[in-house]
Amino acid sequence: MKHLPLLTRRLDELIALRDGEAVTAGRFIAQSLSLAGAMPGAGAVVNLCQDRHAFSVALAAALCAGRSTLLPANRLPATIDDLLRERPDSLVISDQRIEGLGHPQMDPSAALAVGAQADAVPQIPADLLAAEVFTSGSTGSATRVIKFWRTLHDSSLINAAEYGPGPALTHLVATVPPQHMWGLETSVLLPWFAPVTINSGQPFFAADIIQALSALPRPRALVSTPVHLRNLAEHPDSLVEVDRIYSATAPLSARLAASLEDRCSARVTEVYGCSEAGCLAWREPVRETRWRLFQAFKLDQVGVRYRVDANHLPEAVILMDRLEVDTDGRFRLTGRDSDLVNIAGKRASLADLTQALLDIDGVMDGVIFQPPETGDGRVSRLAALVVAPRLSAADIRRALSRRIDPAFMPRPLRLVPELPRAESGKLPRHSLVRLYERVCEPVG
Amino acid sequence: MSAEQSPSERKLAELIIESLNLEDLAPEDIEPEKQLFGGEYGLDSIDALELALAISKTYGVQLKADDEKNRHVFANLRALNAHIESLR
Numbered sequence: 442m443k444h445l446p447l448l449t450r451r452l453d454e455l456i457a458l459r460d461g462e463a464v465t466a467g468r469f470i471a472q473s474l475s476l477a478g479a480m481p482g483a484g485a486v487v488n489l490c491q492d493r494h495a496f497s498v499a500l501a502a503a504l505c506a507g508r509s510t511l512l513p514a515n516r517l518p519a520t521i522d523d524l525l526r527e528r529p530d531s532l533v534i535s536d537q538r539i540e541g542l543g544h545p546q547m548d549p550s551a552a553l554a555v556g557a558q559a560d561a562v563p564q565i566p567a568d569l570l571a572a573e574v575f576t577s578g579s580t581g582s583a584t585r586v587i588k589f590w591r592t593l594h595d596s597s598l599i600n601a602a603e604y605g606p607g608p609a610l611t612h613l614v615a616t617v618p619p620q621h622m623w624g625l626e627t628s629v630l631l632p633w634f635a636p637v638t639i640n641s642g643q644p645f646f647a648a649d650i651i652q653a654l655s656a657l658p659r660p661r662a663l664v665s666t667p668v669h670l671r672n673l674a675e676h677p678d679s680l681v682e683v684d685r686i687y688s689a690t691a692p693l694s695a696r697l698a699a700s701l702e703d704r705c706s707a708r709v710t711e712v713y714g715c716s717e718a719g720c721l722a723w724r725e726p727v728r729e730t731r732w733r734l735f736q737a738f739k740l741d742q743v744g745v746r747y748r749v750d751a752n753h754l755p756e757a758v759i760l761m762d763r764l765e766v767d768t769d770g771r772f773r774l775t776g777r778d779s780d781l782v783n784i785a786g787k788r789a790s791l792a793d794l795t796q797a798l799l800d801i802d803g804v805m806d807g808v809i810f811q812p813p814e815t816g817d818g819r820v821s822r823l824a825a826l827v828v829a830p831r832l833s834a835a836d837i838r839r840a841l842s843r844r845i846d847p848a849f850m851p852r853p854l855r856l857v858p859e860l861p862r863a864e865s866g867k868l869p870r871h872s873l874v875r876l877y878e879r880v881c882e883p884v885g
Numbered sequence: 886m887s888a889e890q891s892p893s894e895r896k897l898a899e900l901i902i903e904s905l906n907l908e909d910l911a912p913e914d915i916e917p918e919k920q921l922f923g924g925e926y927g928l929d930s931i932d933a934l935e936l937a938l939a940i941s942k943t944y945g946v947q948l949k950a951d952d953e954k955n956r957h958v959f960a961n962l963r964a965l966n967a968h969i970e971s972l973r
Contacts, residue, residue: 644950645930645933645934645950646934646937646947646948646949646950647937647938647941647947648941648947648948648949649949649950652949668931668934669934672934672935672937672938675938675942676938676941677941677942677945678941678947822906834909835914835925838909838925838926838927839925841927842924842925842927846929847922847923847927847928847929848929848931850927850929852906852907852909852927853909854909855909
């Protein structure tokens with residue numbers, strides 16, 4: 442059986458800063474082995490740690506113990522309870538107690554206090570089922586993406602080579618959760634395989650991000666999303682110098698990237714990927730509109746869609762985005778399949794969301810859809826047009842908020858006398874947009 | 886505690902509606918002690934970011950998540966308004 446190392450850093454290199462305390466790779470391994478030895482049972486591990494170093498240790502511990510890590514789409518007790526109903530032998534590890542969870546929770550703090558240094562790097566079976574990533578479904582039905590250790594190991598080396606910050610030890614701050622693929626690949630796995638020291642926090646507001654970065658030596662880098670970055674770029678106070686800024690999960694406009702390069706003296710790199718394939722292309726929005734596919738990947742057209750494949754993936758992945766590929770292999774993203782939307786890194790099916798709307802007592806007809814883009818860099822929310830003579834917009838909002846994730850709450854939500862359905866019952870997009878523009882004044 | 890908005894709460898409610906494009910809500914619809922985020926107003930963490938930016942521009946006050954009172958601060962219009970007043 443083929444084995445691959447848990448990490449490729451030297452044991453005396455700095456892998457994490459936890460609340461300002463330096464953790465070497467050797468100490469990280471000792472902590473992980475300590476936690477691995479203390480974990481009861483033999484089922485999968487649900488890793489809900491919020492502190493990035495605690496998350497990283499719990500993931501490494503599961504790998505050392507040969508156990509898969511389950512990564513739920515969010516930390517809501519209902520989501521985790523659903524997952525545990527399907528996988529009742531799982532072990533929940535969380536550094537902060539989650540209230541209202543009907544399952545024992547293991548606190549990793551004893552292992553995190555271990556100060557000893559390991560003198561060898563654990564070898565992990567290449568075909569170990571390492572992680573099961575659950576991507577958010579619109580109405581609760583999550584899809585599961587599996588990652589073998591070989592895939593995580595190889596993709597980390599590929600990421601480091603394609604867009605990593607380079608040979609100088611770089612301090613990294615991330616605003617994305619470690620449980621999400623973008624956060625997992627960059628803020629957890631990159632420090633295992635590239636000269637990167639991760640800051641254990643997860644700053645949220647612009648003032649938090651500036652404070653976290655200012656405390657670190659250069660070179661320093663920020664892993665984030667367009668939403669956090671727009672907030673940072675518009676912050677009225679002076680910003681902090683950052684060497685590299687990485688963005689993913691939604692399109693980053695050239696204007697926003699330019700503003701960040703200007704205000705933070707940073708080089709801004711945007712990364713494209715999906716949960717199934719991981720990161721697979723990059724571009725620098727200030728200087729180019731086209732994406733550069735990672736060398737390890739190849740792209741094939743299948744009908745109107747594109748499929749990516751790479752040696753480290755268990756199977757080829759059909760991309761949900763529409764691509765325009767040039768003869769030199771670089772490509773543009775030209776939109777998504779119409780039913781699938783991605784808001785703030787969460788995926789949803791418009792058909793599922795519309796069904797949740799129609800399930801509300803008193804709703805006669807209705808539709809949730811994505812209005813035309815305004816292109817101002819804000820998160821574009823969904824809109825709803827609803828026929829419900831007995832209900833108010835507030836009634837419908839209240840009922841919807843119990844059924845769908847807040848990210849997908851339509852706003853505006855407008856009551857209309859009827860929808861412009863064709864004789865076939867279908868709702869042509871152009872009629873819908875015309876009605877929407879009539880009942881909703883343009884924003885801003 | 887009153888369910889009526891004070892003048893400063895009303896001003897903050899107007900900022901919330903405007904900065905988050907909550908065009909089907911009116912400022913007076915935001916009840917001072919009703920849960921602001923994650924409840925029926927449909928506001929999520931992205932809105933918290935937008936709102937923090939609008940607050941920093943309007944009031945010159947920086948909101949931070951590392952503040953232990955953070956959860957309480959964002960609980961409702963009244964708590965958020967009181968927090969902003971305390972920082973000014």
